[in-house]
Amino acid sequence: MHTAIKTHALSVHSEDGTTLLNEVDLNVTVGERVALMGRSGSGKSLLSSCLAGGLSPVLRRTGIVEIQGNPVKNSHVGRIPRVAVVRQDSSEALNPLVRIGPQLMLPLKVSRRNAAPAGGSGQLLKRVLELLEAVGLPDGHRITRSFPAQLSGGQRQRVCIALALACEPEILVADEPTTALDVVSQATVMEALSANIAPSCTLIFVTHDLTVASTLCERAVVMDSGRIVEDKPMHHLIISPDHALSVSLVTEAVRRSEVSA
Numbered sequence: 696m697h698t699a700i701k702t703h704a705l706s707v708h709s710e711d712g713t714t715l716l717n718e719v720d721l722n723v724t725v726g727e728r729v730a731l732m733g734r735s736g737s738g739k740s741l742l743s744s745c746l747a748g749g750l751s752p753v754l755r756r757t758g759i760v761e762i763q764g765n766p767v768k769n770s771h772v773g774r775i776p777r778v779a780v781v782r783q784d785s786s787e788a789l790n791p792l793v794r795i796g797p798q799l800m801l802p803l804k805v806s807r808r809n810a811a812p813a814g815g816s817g818q819l820l821k822r823v824l825e826l827l828e829a830v831g832l833p834d835g836h837r838i839t840r841s842f843p844a845q846l847s848g849g850q851r852q853r854v855c856i857a858l859a860l861a862c863e864p865e866i867l868v869a870d871e872p873t874t875a876l877d878v879v880s881q882a883t884v885m886e887a888l889s890a891n892i893a894p895s896c897t898l899i900f901v902t903h904d905l906t907v908a909s910t911l912c913e914r915a916v917v918m919d920s921g922r923i924v925e926d927k928p929m930h931h932l933i934i935s936p937d938h939a940l941s942v943s944l945v946t947e948a949v950r951r952s953e954v955s956a
């Protein structure tokens with residue numbers, strides 16, 4: 696079993712020396728789908744940034760981060776090789792001056808150049824339209840002709856998710872990618888992620904919502920105050936949560952399912 700992500704004694708400190716991430720040890724195998732959960736401020740986004748890049752330059756990181764065995768020396772850079780990221784508001788991932796179509800075609804062109812057979816532009820457009828439809832944007836022809844500013848926030852977010860899928864990443868870090876979407880779009884995007892992530896793609900999925908997490912992820916990592924407090928298979932967490940925070944995640948998920956039933 697190959698390791699996709701490894702952190703050891705990973706800590707992050709603020710400018711005034713406050714410990715924000717505290718000695719985080721995490722090993723994720725290639726193809727594993729891991730839900731990163733915990734209450735607001737527990738360190739989920741900081742850990743994601745250490746893995747995907749984009750850690751604020753004012754923060755000090757210590758400890759080891761490795762992606763596929765390669766040390767990540769600097770989590771402050773915008774992007775770590777082989778890792779695609781979708782954030783809660785990832786619209787800065789889009790170039791405001793380029794129409795959506797060419798932006799989505801670019802990663803497809805690159806991946807097809809690397810792997811024969813080469814696809815013609817008709818095939819690339821077909822795949823772009825498929826991805827847009829998968830994330831709940833069936834009017835793909837209009838979307839591809841639009842500039843980012845001509846789309847709504849929710850449409851842009853779904854384009855960003857389509858962009859991450861078009862990159863066919865080896866590792867995808869999705870930090871609350873559906874939080875800003877309405878309930879129907881959320882469900883569509885979750886289905887799109889489930890259907891379009893390759894089995895070999897390693898997923899780190901940050902969410903507050905255990906129900907959402909359990910549809911996509913087979914492993915649950917729960918964080919509290921910058922530490923991992925529980926790390927076990929998703930079905931074990933649901934049946935027998937140990938930490939008080941895990942218990943409240945399960946209780947909340949049960950309560951919501953009873954309300955919606």
Ligand SMILES: Nc1ncnc2c1ncn2[C@@H]1O[C@H](COP(=O)(O)OP(=O)(O)OP(=O)(O)O)[C@@H](O)[C@H]1O
Pocket residue numbers: 709710715733734735736737738739740741742751753754
């Ligand atoms: N640039 C920063 N400077 C100082 N403190 C920061 C910075 N970024 C994050 N923090 C602090 O680090 C802690 C963890 O933040 P983080 O964003 O990782 O939480 P989170 O678990 O992702 O929360 P949420 O679910 O609300 O997004 C918080 O206390 C936050 O205030």
